Amino acid sequence: MSPSENRQFCSFLLDGMLFGVDVGDVQEGLRDQRITRVPLASSMIHGLINLRGQIVTVVDLRQCLDLPKYIGDRPPANIIVRTRDEPMSFLADEIGDVLSVSESDFEPAPETLRGVAVDLIRGTYKLDDGLIRVLDTQQIADYVVAKAGQGQT
Amino acid sequence: MGELDDFVNDFLIETKEGLGQLENDLVALEENPQDADRLGSIFRILHTIKGSAGFLEFSTLRDISHSGEHLLGRIRNGEITLSPALSNSLFRLIDAIRELLASIEESGAEGDNSFVELKRQLGSADTKSETKALAEPTEEKSREISEFQASDESCSDDTITVMAPADHAPDETAEFAQSASEASGFSRDDITAMDDSKNGGYHSVQQAPDPPLVERLTKPPKPPPEASPPKSDSKISGSGSSASNIRVEVDLLNRLMNLVGELVLTRNRILQVTSGQQDPDILNTTQRLNQITSELQDGIMRTRMQPIGGMWQRMPRITRDVSRQCAKKVRLEIEGTETELDKSLIEGLTDPMLHLVRNAIDHGIESPNSRRLNGKPEEGRLTLRAFHEGGQVIIEIDDDGSGLDMDKIKHRAIQRGFISSEESLVMSADELQQSIFLPGFSTADQVSNVSGRGVGMDVVKTNIEQLGGMVSLKSTLGQGTVVRITVPLTLAIIPALVVTRSGDHYTIPQVNVVELLRPDSVTFASNVERIHDAFVYRLRGKLLPLVELGNLLEVERPESTMDESGAAASHLIVLRAGERHFALMVDQIIGTQEIVVKPLGVALETIGIYTGSTIMGDGSVSLILDVLGLGRRAGLFTRDEQAVIGEPESMEDETLVVVERLLICEVGLNRRIGISIRSLTCVEHVARADIEYSVDEEVVQYRGGIMPLIRLSHFLMDESETNDSDSLYVVVHRAGDRHVGIVVDRVLDITDTPSGIERSADGNSPITGTAIVQDRVTDMIDPDRLVRIAGLFLPTTVGAEASQEN
Numbered sequence: 001m002s003p004s005e006n007r008q009f010c011s012f013l014l015d016g017m018l019f020g021v022d023v024g025d026v027q028e029g030l031r032d033q034r035i036t037r038v039p040l041a042s043s044m045i046h047g048l049i050n051l052r053g054q055i056v057t058v059v060d061l062r063q064c065l066d067l068p069k070y071i072g073d074r075p076p077a078n079i080i081v082r083t084r085d086e087p088m089s090f091l092a093d094e095i096g097d098v099l100s101v102s103e104s105d106f107e108p109a110p111e112t113l114r115g116v117a118v119d120l121i122r123g124t125y126k127l128d129d130g131l132i133r134v135l136d137t138q139q140i141a142d143y144v145v146a147k148a149g150q151g152q153t
Numbered sequence: 154m155g156e157l158d159d160f161v162n163d164f165l166i167e168t169k170e171g172l173g174q175l176e177n178d179l180v181a182l183e184e185n186p187q188d189a190d191r192l193g194s195i196f197r198i199l200h201t202i203k204g205s206a207g208f209l210e211f212s213t214l215r216d217i218s219h220s221g222e223h224l225l226g227r228i229r230n231g232e233i234t235l236s237p238a239l240s241n242s243l244f245r246l247i248d249a250i251r252e253l254l255a256s257i258e259e260s261g262a263e264g265d266n267s268f269v270e271l272k273r274q275l276g277s278a279d280t281k282s283e284t285k286a287l288a289e290p291t292e293e294k295s296r297e298i299s300e301f302q303a304s305d306e307s308c309s310d311d312t313i314t315v316m317a318p319a320d321h322a323p324d325e326t327a328e329f330a331q332s333a334s335e336a337s338g339f340s341r342d343d344i345t346a347m348d349d350s351k352n353g354g355y356h357s358v359q360q361a362p363d364p365p366l367v368e369r370l371t372k373p374p375k376p377p378p379e380a381s382p383p384k385s386d387s388k389i390s391g392s393g394s395s396a397s398n399i400r401v402e403v404d405l406l407n408r409l410m411n412l413v414g415e416l417v418l419t420r421n422r423i424l425q426v427t428s429g430q431q432d433p434d435i436l437n438t439t440q441r442l443n444q445i446t447s448e449l450q451d452g453i454m455r456t457r458m459q460p461i462g463g464m465w466q467r468m469p470r471i472t473r474d475v476s477r478q479c480a481k482k483v484r485l486e487i488e489g490t491e492t493e494l495d496k497s498l499i500e501g502l503t504d505p506m507l508h509l510v511r512n513a514i515d516h517g518i519e520s521p522n523s524r525r526l527n528g529k530p531e532e533g534r535l536t537l538r539a540f541h542e543g544g545q546v547i548i549e550i551d552d553d554g555s556g557l558d559m560d561k562i563k564h565r566a567i568q569r570g571f572i573s574s575e576e577s578l579v580m581s582a583d584e585l586q587q588s589i590f591l592p593g594f595s596t597a598d599q600v601s602n603v604s605g606r607g608v609g610m611d612v613v614k615t616n617i618e619q620l621g622g623m624v625s626l627k628s629t630l631g632q633g634t635v636v637r638i639t640v641p642l643t644l645a646i647i648p649a650l651v652v653t654r655s656g657d658h659y660t661i662p663q664v665n666v667v668e669l670l671r672p673d674s675v676t677f678a679s680n681v682e683r684i685h686d687a688f689v690y691r692l693r694g695k696l697l698p699l700v701e702l703g704n705l706l707e708v709e710r711p712e713s714t715m716d717e718s719g720a721a722a723s724h725l726i727v728l729r730a731g732e733r734h735f736a737l738m739v740d741q742i743i744g745t746q747e748i749v750v751k752p753l754g755v756a757l758e759t760i761g762i763y764t765g766s767t768i769m770g771d772g773s774v775s776l777i778l779d780v781l782g783l784g785r786r787a788g789l790f791t792r793d794e795q796a797v798i799g800e801p802e803s804m805e806d807e808t809l810v811v812v813e814r815l816l817i818c819e820v821g822l823n824r825r826i827g828i829s830i831r832s833l834t835c836v837e838h839v840a841r842a843d844i845e846y847s848v849d850e851e852v853v854q855y856r857g858g859i860m861p862l863i864r865l866s867h868f869l870m871d872e873s874e875t876n877d878s879d880s881l882y883v884v885v886h887r888a889g890d891r892h893v894g895i896v897v898d899r900v901l902d903i904t905d906t907p908s909g910i911e912r913s914a915d916g917n918s919p920i921t922g923t924a925i926v927q928d929r930v931t932d933m934i935d936p937d938r939l940v941r942i943a944g945l946f947l948p949t950t951v952g953a954e955a956s957q958e959n
Contacts, residue, residue, distance in 0.1 A: 036774040037657065039706035040760050048766055048774040053415045055766045055774055057754035085755050148756040
């Protein structure tokens with residue numbers, strides 16, 4: 001990809017930080033979905049929703065990224081993303097706009113990044129008023145599936 | 154071969170259908186060599202195969218069918234009679250045709266084997282005339298088949314005439330639905346043809362493989378029927394039906410099925426949303442929607458339905474072969490061939506069925522000799538039966554053989570370590586019979602060529618459970634065995650019980666539900682027992698492990714709800730997990746509902762406690778519980794696994810008594826005793842009011858007999874019974890063929906026999922020793938010695954066991 005090219009990310013907030021996933025991965029954003037919890041599943045799996053007849057697994061991104069539990073007034077939002085095997089829903093505190101960034105503003109994830117985030121965060125893009133951390137959709141899906149076999153975490 | 158591929162495909166399908174019939178006819182002919190109808194039928198099918206093979210230039214196939222046909226012609230003309238050797242050759246011919254078909258299917262060519270030997274067996278006289286004798290009219294003068302001659306010739310000479318059925322340009326789509334419902338009727342004809350050979354059977358055989366092919370050859374090629382057609386197995390139909398059937402790809406049906414599933418869910422949703430509405434327009438419309446959806450669902454499901462008779466076509470041949478191999482005489486009876494079930498289920502059931510049939514003949518039905526000795530007819534009966542019951546399909550494999558020897562099974566199960574001996578005490582005969590489904594279990598004295606080749610009943614069970622079905626077995630010694638398979642009509646939409654726990658909805662497949670209980674709090678409290686940290690529920694005298702759904706799923710840990718005292722009114726579901734039953738406690742039972750099974754995401758597959766999910770009427774997602782998984786999580790099967798792992802050591806142990814388990818009871822004030830569970834059959838609650846007296850003994854009526862009671866406290870010089878409730882705990886001990894009840898105050902636990910027992914030398918005390926069990930001093934009681942000291946029975950029956958134990 002040439003440095004001048006623009007890329008678009010669907011942005012969302014987690015614990016006050018701005019994150020993003022590639023717009024091409026996102027199917028839709030939904031609010032107020034009834035989530036059925038799945039007892040005995042890993043804590044990264046928040047539950048299941050009915051997406052027009054299809055059962056979609058809801059991933060708690062905060063758990064994946066070792067962030068503290070969400071305690072907001074509004075229920076979290078579902079970002080439906082496409083992954084290799086099936087659509088999944090990523091749970092975000094708040095869904096933001098689609099942001100266009102220039103490839104030249106890309107910075108790889110800092111080497112000091114801790115824990116699991118190393119694999120899940122692809123890198124960051126500099127914005128006028130901060131950073132957007134870009135998540136790798138497929139990596140997160142793989143991570144959740146891999147960890148699911150280990151029971152409750 | 155190019156465009157001929159379609160024809161070849163059709164030819165393969167039709168020939169396979171024909172072969173099934175051919176096989177059954179041959180089995181019947183062997184029974185009754187004078188049956189001219191059968192002979193005619195076999196003759197015609199072979200002739201058709203020969204004709205089609207000739208047209209498609211499969212020369213080996215044509216030649217061997219011709220040899221067979223020629224042989225049959227000679228039999229029909231009375232030149233030779235059907236000897237066992239000849240019929241064997243004919244069966245081999247069928248196998249050879251199958252082999253060729255398989256080869257054609259795979260590679261498009263016949264392969265190298267030209268079956269010279271087989272042709273020689275089928276009749277050496279005929280080698281020279283092979284090539285030109287494609288349609289020898291001289292062979293077709295028999296009265297029985299004359300009416301079909303026209304069609305025979307049309308195929309075998311290369312002059313293809315359009316048959317009548319092809320003339321009514323079929324409105325295929327319109328007739329399709331109709332044909333689906335007719336399919337069962339046709340197949341019934343095929344099958345009856347196996348039993349009686351009246352004209353009905355005759356018709357169905359003759360024309361089926363033949364006219365459709367002819368018709369197709371004369372019409373522009375249809376889209377390739379890649380997937381096997383929905384009705385192919387069962388449809389050997391009458392002449393008119395070829396025009397009203399079309400072949401549809403299974404993929405398309407699956408897609409339609411999914412869409413209908415969605416529609417059903419949407420309908421459920423609409424019904425719920427509009428349930429409070431008053432507007433008659435809305436009510437009427439939803440009512441109509443409801444009706445149409447149900448009918449559509451029914452119709453689409455039916456397109457995937459096939460009569461089970463198709464799968465059973467192979468059974469007569471298999472019965473014949475296996476019974477010969479085992480030197481047994483078996484008469485096969487088939488009932489309910491028209492019973493329909495989902496195509497995928499039929500496919501999944503084929504192997505288990507074959508295994509069960511082989512098993513029944515090999516292990517179930519006795520040799521003619523021993524049957525005669527037992528006053529049974531020499532010929533054994535094997536009945537295959539299928540019917541619908543309560544939205545499910547029941548298939549029974551019923552033989553009148555020797556049945557299962559319960560003692561042998563009990564012994565075997567304990568010996569193999571599948572159940573512990575204390576488990577065998579509490580297991581009913583029914584449960585015990587189910588243990589033959591455990592892996593590696595076999596009561597066969599020797600492995601035979603037919604069964605016992607490693608594919609055991611456990612595989613049958615696994616296969617059937619994978620289909621969402623159940624398998625159980627009922628057997629009476631000397632009278633026979635019935636294996637019963639229960640499968641849902643279809644896998645995609647199943648009836649399920651909806652329950653709630655902590656506000657969440659869960660669904661349980663109906664097939665696992667045995668019964669629902671709603672004891673009030675008093676009944677509940679009096680029937681729940683606590684054994685250490687486990688709970689059991691007493692149901693009609695049996696103890697069921699009791700688990701609470703919330704506990705199991707770890708959604709809450711309510712300490713109080715399970716307490717004997719504090720239990721609120723509760724909902725219990727008795728569930729069947731494999732051969733075990735257990736009671737599951739939930740908050741509420743909502744009811745039974747048809748649910749559409751949806752797969753779980755990859756991330757949830759590994760939990761092992763859900764089989765899938767479904768969407769409830771309100772649009773929310775509900776998890777479908779895997780009852781086997783629940784049982785496993787509750788620890789129901791851990792003992793089996795431990796037993797299997799621990800088997801080698803314990804079997805080697807010379808002092809078997811040491812590894813036995815002890816029932817720990819309390820008698821009097823703080824006095825603990827341990828009784829080896831080996832000779833105990835169960836623990837009973839006996840009401841004080843039920844105690845009667847005979848001479849000066851306390852007795853109770855038990856299982857239709859009189860059971861004397863022994864107050865253990867009397868023998869322990871401790872008269873202070875602390876149980877002052879209305880009922881007594883009675884440990885039932887089996888002495889010889891009689892039962893003795895040992896009265897204790899409380900049953901505490903079952904543990905391993907400790908190693909450090911200090912033996913007691915006093916032969917006049919029932920206490921054989923003392924040990925420390927669970928930090929408490931515990932006296933070991935030998936129940937046989939207790940009985941002897943109490944002077945209850947003749948010592949001969951008891952003595953043998955007692956001396957063995959010491």
